[in-house]
Amino acid sequence: MCGIVGYIGQRKAYPILIEGLKRLEYRGYDSAGIALLAENAFEVHKEAGKVADLENIIPQKEHLQTIGIAHTRWATHGQPTSKNAHPHYSTSKDIVVVHNGIIENFMPLKRSLIEQGYTFQSDTDTEVIVNLIEKESKKGQVSFEESVNKALQQLHGAYALAVLSKKEPEKLIVARKGSPLAIGLGKEYSEFFVASDAIPIVEYTQDLIYLNDNEVAVLERGKKVEVKDIYGKSKMYKVKHIELDNNMVTKGEYEHFMLKEIFEQPDTLSNTIFSHLSEKEDTIYFEGLDELKKQLSEAKRILIIACGTSWHSGLIGEYLIEELARVPVEVEYASEFRYRNPIVRKDDIVLAISQSGETADTLAAMRYSKAQGATTFAICNVYGSSMAREADFVAYTYAGVEIGVASTKAFTAQVAVLSLLAIAMGQENDVLDVKTAKKLMKELREIPKLVAKTLEKDTEIEQLAKDFLDVTSFLYLGRGVNFPLALEGALKLKEISYIHAEGYPAAEMKHGPIAMIDEKLPTLIVGTNEAFYEKIVSNAQEVKARKGTIISIVNEGDKQLSELSDYVMTVPKVADELQPIVGAIPLHLF
Ligand code: M6R
Numbered sequence: 001m002c003g004i005v006g007y008i009g010q011r012k013a014y015p016i017l018i019e020g021l022k023r024l025e026y027r028g029y030d031s032a033g034i035a036l037l038a039e040n041a042f043e044v045h046k047e048a049g050k051v052a053d054l055e056n057i058i059p060q061k062e063h064l065q066t067i068g069i070a071h072t073r074w075a076t077h078g079q080p081t082s083k084n085a086h087p088h089y090s091t092s093k094d095i096v097v098v099h100n101g102i103i104e105n106f107m108p109l110k111r112s113l114i115e116q117g118y119t120f121q122s123d124t125d126t127e128v129i130v131n132l133i134e135k136e137s138k139k140g141q142v143s144f145e146e147s148v149n150k151a152l153q154q155l156h157g158a159y160a161l162a163v164l165s166k167k168e169p170e171k172l173i174v175a176r177k178g179s180p181l182a183i184g185l186g187k188e189y190s191e192f193f194v195a196s197d198a199i200p201i202v203e204y205t206q207d208l209i210y211l212n213d214n215e216v217a218v219l220e221r222g223k224k225v226e227v228k229d230i231y232g233k234s235k236m237y238k239v240k241h242i243e244l245d246n247n248m249v250t251k252g253e254y255e256h257f258m259l260k261e262i263f264e265q266p267d268t269l270s271n272t273i274f275s276h277l278s279e280k281e282d283t284i285y286f287e288g289l290d291e292l293k294k295q296l297s298e299a300k301r302i303l304i305i306a307c308g309t310s311w312h313s314g315l316i317g318e319y320l321i322e323e324l325a326r327v328p329v330e331v332e333y334a335s336e337f338r339y340r341n342p343i344v345r346k347d348d349i350v351l352a353i354s355q356s357g358e359t360a361d362t363l364a365a366m367r368y369s370k371a372q373g374a375t376t377f378a379i380c381n382v383y384g385s386s387m388a389r390e391a392d393f394v395a396y397t398y399a400g401v402e403i404g405v406a407s408t409k410a411f412t413a414q415v416a417v418l419s420l421l422a423i424a425m426g427q428e429n430d431v432l433d434v435k436t437a438k439k440l441m442k443e444l445r446e447i448p449k450l451v452a453k454t455l456e457k458d459t460e461i462e463q464l465a466k467d468f469l470d471v472t473s474f475l476y477l478g479r480g481v482n483f484p485l486a487l488e489g490a491l492k493l494k495e496i497s498y499i500h501a502e503g504y505p506a507a508e509m510k511h512g513p514i515a516m517i518d519e520k521l522p523t524l525i526v527g528t529n530e531a532f533y534e535k536i537v538s539n540a541q542e543v544k545a546r547k548g549t550i551i552s553i554v555n556e557g558d559k560q561l562s563e564l565s566d567y568v569m570t571v572p573k574v575a576d577e578l579q580p581i582v583g584a585i586p587l588h589l590f
Helices: 013-023 051-057 106-115 126-137 144-152 257-263 265-276 289-298 308-325 360-371 386-390 409-428 434-455 458-466 482-497 506-511 533-545 560-564 576-589
Strands: 003-008 031-038 041-048 067-073 095-100 159-165 172-177 182-185 192-195 207-210 215-219 226-229 301-306 329-333 348-354 375-380 393-396 473-478 500-505 523-526 550-555 567-571
Touching: 003 013, 003 095, 003 159, 003 172, 013 031, 013 051, 013 067, 013 192, 031 051, 031 095, 041 051, 067 095, 067 159, 095 126, 106 126, 126 144, 126 159, 144 159, 144 172, 144 215, 172 192, 257 265, 257 576, 265 409, 265 434, 289 409, 301 308, 301 360, 308 329, 308 348, 308 409, 308 482, 308 576, 348 360, 360 375, 360 386, 375 386, 375 409, 386 393, 409 434, 409 576, 434 576, 458 567, 458 576, 473 482, 473 506, 482 500, 482 523, 482 576, 500 506, 506 533, 523 533, 523 576, 533 550, 533 560, 550 560, 550 576, 567 576
Parallel strands: 301 329, 301 348, 348 375, 375 393, 473 500, 473 523, 523 550, 550 567
Antiparallel strands: 003 067, 003 192, 031 041, 031 067, 095 159, 159 172, 172 215, 182 192, 182 207, 215 226
């Protein structure tokens, strides 16, 4: 994932672009760059590292240019160096581009362009795009727009891009296929803001156009936006007014967005739960629930598709739906599913889970399933995102804007929605007894308060974490619904602390990983499930027998596992089904 930002208008572009990049850093943070255009000249700066590193190398002067594009990168093709950072120039340096996505046929295109005399400065796939545009622009009387279209027609893969040309310096051209792109509209088209999502734009305008796949827009001050397909055919578009407060997209008193978002969870969970569950009565709501329930009860199986953290909530969903509703569930990595000719039947319900609603693999897997005739259902956090728009049914998680790289509040909100869905399905299918359903709904209503209580352990967990700063590898174990939670904890440690961690079902440990346990490999055990408590205690014994250090997550008042553990993080006791929601808090803080 990468983030792109663009601006054309009357204001100075530089601060808009730099601040925009900071807000998009969750999409990529290994290198960044900016190109400003004025008086027929580009000023380009690029640097490896974060946006702050880029800022440090840019001369401290007033940047007067009112047009520019910028990029924050998460390397896919070529290492995270300043050479590979975007923007990329064409061979003549007349055109610059920033790109989010992957061009799959870049190798043959690059070979052919080199044979024709084009030169390349980076190892990226993106440079092919800008050189192709230049090549097309040289074919007679071809406008900037036409040369972009002709280049795009030759690309296989995904892109959201913004392009500037010295020859037509009054235009900013943007295009999208597979990767998201939003255009913010200034008053009477006097200025335009471009970004990978609305977050960098809302400070300036709340009127947005979201480009669809294969659409191109030419942005020119004072001119109405024209959206066309890549063959030049005009397309209709809608201007969306979005309700996003600028306070929602700033760090406030917190040092990091991730920390802010972890601490927002009492609110985000409350918003999510009470948007789908009545505060007083035991009624569960989902948009189109009656029709959805009918389809769900007739479904032979539910296929859950997702990536990363959302895949972990999908695994939890599998436990919950099978346990409470007795409908068979399969969970797939969307990134594998879409490439492996999977069997999808008309009577399948395909549940796509995604915070952003834009993850390319999940979107492609959902579209494939829809084309096979399956009913698609999206659990999404972003209103109006591609998945939300295209799925037959949508249930929103009301987690608010997630800017932190690591998904935290979206994860717990997804699990809350899945719990409610499983309860609703269990009731519909007459397999969940009223007492259990009522108990779970009652506990769900309490969850925001219990999460707030768990967050009070913040300082304690910070102290505990300090003892592990030099450790290079961790094992995370859990059983039942807490196995996917162990996977999630391990993913967070890798992603945020750059420490290797492996999540494993505790019962599988003896089939191999146990050989690794010694005093140097700490094991984090999620030991809150009542149903498997004795078994988890036995797993802890096995770790101790090999002199392993144990950090455990236990329920308040726990004795046995706590005595075996070197470090303990406690959480309030809740029903086994809901434990991943409270258990995620210490794992994310750790
Ligand atoms: O927006 P999505 O939920 O579809 O994103 C899927 C993954 O990329 C995402 O969950 C990723 O694994 C998290 N950033 C990890 O913290």
